[in-house]
Amino acid sequence: MKVNNNDAESSAVDVSVDCVVFGFDDRKLKVLLIEQRNPDRSTRMKVQTALPGDLLIKDESLDDAAKRVLKELTSLEGIYLKQFFTFGDPARVKGLKDQEWLRVFRNHPERRVITVGYYSLVNMEDYKPRPSSFAGKARWVDVYEIPSLAFDHNAILSTAIDALRHELLADNIGFELLPEKFTLSQLQHLYEIILDRKLDKRNFRKNVLKNEHLTPLAEKQKGVLHKPAQLYQFKRKK
Amino acid sequence: MKVNNNDAESSAVDVSVDCVVFGFDDRKLKVLLIEQRNPDRSTRMKVQTALPGDLLIKDESLDDAAKRVLKELTSLEGIYLKQFFTFGDPARVKGLKDQEWLRVFRNHPERRVITVGYYSLVNMEDYKPRPSSFAGKARWVDVYEIPSLAFDHNAILSTAIDALRHELLADNIGFELLPEKFTLSQLQHLYEIILDRKLDKRNFRKNVLKNEHLTPLAEKQKGVLHKPAQLYQFKRKK
Numbered sequence: 001m002k003v004n005n006n007d008a009e010s011s012a013v014d015v016s017v018d019c020v021v022f023g024f025d026d027r028k029l030k031v032l033l034i035e036q037r038n039p040d041r042s043t044r045m046k047v048q049t050a051l052p053g054d055l056l057i058k059d060e061s062l063d064d065a066a067k068r069v070l071k072e073l074t075s076l077e078g079i080y081l082k083q084f085f086t087f088g089d090p091a092r093v094k095g096l097k098d099q100e101w102l103r104v105f106r107n108h109p110e111r112r113v114i115t116v117g118y119y120s121l122v123n124m125e126d127y128k129p130r131p132s133s134f135a136g137k138a139r140w141v142d143v144y145e146i147p148s149l150a151f152d153h154n155a156i157l158s159t160a161i162d163a164l165r166h167e168l169l170a171d172n173i174g175f176e177l178l179p180e181k182f183t184l185s186q187l188q189h190l191y192e193i194i195l196d197r198k199l200d201k202r203n204f205r206k207n208v209l210k211n212e213h214l215t216p217l218a219e220k221q222k223g224v225l226h227k228p229a230q231l232y233q234f235k236r237k238k
Numbered sequence: 239m240k241v242n243n244n245d246a247e248s249s250a251v252d253v254s255v256d257c258v259v260f261g262f263d264d265r266k267l268k269v270l271l272i273e274q275r276n277p278d279r280s281t282r283m284k285v286q287t288a289l290p291g292d293l294l295i296k297d298e299s300l301d302d303a304a305k306r307v308l309k310e311l312t313s314l315e316g317i318y319l320k321q322f323f324t325f326g327d328p329a330r331v332k333g334l335k336d337q338e339w340l341r342v343f344r345n346h347p348e349r350r351v352i353t354v355g356y357y358s359l360v361n362m363e364d365y366k367p368r369p370s371s372f373a374g375k376a377r378w379v380d381v382y383e384i385p386s387l388a389f390d391h392n393a394i395l396s397t398a399i400d401a402l403r404h405e406l407l408a409d410n411i412g413f414e415l416l417p418e419k420f421t422l423s424q425l426q427h428l429y430e431i432i433l434d435r436k437l438d439k440r441n442f443r444k445n446v447l448k449n450e451h452l453t454p455l456a457e458k459q460k461g462v463l464h465k466p467a468q469l470y471q472f473k474r475k476k
Contacts, residue, residue: 012250013294015326015352056251062326062352086324086354088253088300114253114300114352116324170408210448 013112017066018053018153019081020117020160021074022143023124024177029143029193030124031157034073034135040104045097050150051157052135053115066118074138075130081118084163085156088114092152101150119160123177144196168194175234181217183229184208251350255304256291256391257319258355258398259312260381261362262415267381267431268362269395272311272373274388278342283335288388289395290373291353304356312376313368319356322401323394326352330390339388357398361415382434406432413472419455421467422446 021032034052038045052073056065062083071077093102093113102109124140131138141147143161146154167173174190188204208214213235221228259270272290276283290311294303300321309315331340331351340347362378369376379385381399384392405411412428426442446452451473459466 012346012349013253015251015253056326059328059350061328062324065326083324086300086321088294088303088354090297090299108250111250112297116326166408170404 013114014108015056016053016113016115017056017062017069018051018115018117018156019066019070020051020084020119020157021070021076021079021127022119022121022160022164023127023140024121024190024193025124025140027193030140031143031146032074032076032129033139033141033146033149034131035137035139036134037136038101038104043100043104045101047136048101048150049147051153052138055113062116066116073132073135075132076127079120079122079127081120084117084119085159086114086116087152087156087159089152095151098151115156117156117160119163121164121173121177165195175213178234181219181231181233183221183231185229187232251352252346253294254291254351254353255294255300255307256289256353256355256394257304257308258289258322258357258395259308259314259317259365260357260359260398260402261365261378262359262428262431263362263378265431268378269381269384270312270314270367271377271379271384271387272369273375273377274372275374276339276342281338281342283339285374286339286388287385289391290376293351300354304354311370311373313370314365317358317360317365319358322355322357323397324352324354325390325394325397327390333389336389353394355394355398357401359402359411359415403433413451416472419457419469419471421459421469423467425470 019032023030023032032052033049035047035049037047052070054065054069054072056062057068060068063081066081066083067077067079070079070081090112092115093099099109129138129140143157146157148154149157164173168191174187174194177190178186184205187208188199188201191204192199215233215235217231217233219231221231257270261268261270270290271287273285273287275285290308292303292307292310294300295306298306301319304319304321305315305317308317308319328350330353331337337347367376367378381395384395386392387395402411406429412425412432415428416424422443425446426437426439429442430437453471453473455469455471457469459469
């Protein structure tokens with residue numbers, strides 16, 4: 001840290017957190033969005049769809065802020081949220097529509113807001129969001145059918161998807177979304193949905209079997225009409 | 239973004255950037271640090287060692303701030319800096335020594351500072367830092383012999399090392415630091431220095447040869463006394 005003379009030029013900014021909660025339901029990759037209603041009836045925008053997010057509170061760490069905001073807006077808690085990127089475009093909340101929106105709710109709508117993005121990947125069946133009165137609705141939306149979101153939230157979501165794919169390829173986080181015992185077809189299907197492309201079956205199997213944490217079981221699928229497939233288990237990394 | 243009633247509680251903060259520039263010189267992994275002198279002779283701390291960093295300027299993007307600050311403090315430019323983490327501990331500049339230091343230089347030393355970390359990995363021979371008058375000295379220091387740094391800079395450096403190792407294992411960034419044609423021993427040596435542990439030669443070769451971007455050449459080492467080793471080249475990912 002250089003501690004010199006930029007104080008005059010640097011102006012205090014607001015800092016917020018935004019949460020990108022991905023949900024997987026065996027067929028689709030979705031993201032949790034909230035819908036907010038503008039109580040000021042004179043504005044053109046009556047409703048906006050957004051990622052759950054809010055300003056940091058005094059003396060609150062970034063991680064704590066992410067947990068609090070997600071809980072306040074959607075009632076979800078106990079979710080591991082991972083910081084993935086900080087968005088600092090000086091114009092990120094300066095659009096006309098964004099400013100019209102912020103003027104209703106903020107004391108300093110003109111102030112620059114830098115936001116720290118967090119993401120999470122959960123099994124949708126385990127988490128039922130319940131919106132706060134402020135977040136009129138909280139709902140899961142297919143990541144490939146996202147409407148126009150508030151502020152730069154479309155860009156934040158897109159960066160989060162990249163981070164998720166990167167983690168999937170590097171760290172196999174996807175295993176957490178599968179049942180305890182799964183087939184290689186189930187695993188490939190999960191990868192295809194998150195990566196949004198078809199994978200070659202032979203190459204996928206060759207690569208995935210190199211993973212030392214994937215253990216074949218002495219069991220096969222039961223109750224299927226086709227030839228039962230080999231089951232696998234995932235030994236968690238320490 | 240929830241735009242409601244936290245304005246009262248949320249207080250504006252300062253945002254800074256800190257740059258962790260790693261240098262590799264064929265034998266050691268180093269990091270670029272600056273030494274700053276305190277002009278106020280009444281303070282106990284006369285000198286502090288720190289990562290190059292400073293406050294954001296009004297209307298400046300985070301990436302631009304990182305480039306500007308690094309250039310201003312060390313004269314280095316044209317370096318690819320990658321954002322890796324944002325540090326928001328509410329107490330991160332509140333230590334007694336840190337406050338004593340900040341009171342000399344800042345208009346609002348008591349203000350919370352959230353800092354966005356950037357890192358880079360360069361070939362030390364290509365970059366000769368030249369400190370600004372403010373940064374009394376800029377020097378390369380072995381990452382395994384780091385002194386006590388200002389603020390939370392030791393923790394920032396440690397997080398940057400983790401990010402670097404993660405990237406090395408996921409994306410093979412290390413190849414950029416090798417000569418165009420290299421032996422597998424050179425490659426293993428680079429990995430060992432960055433990961434800070436001995437690697438098993440046979441396992442390392444087995445794993446690294448799976449990398450489809452590593453191409454064996456129809457050439458061997460020249461001018462060596464021992465049996466010349468096979469040379470390899472790295473085809474860059476698109």
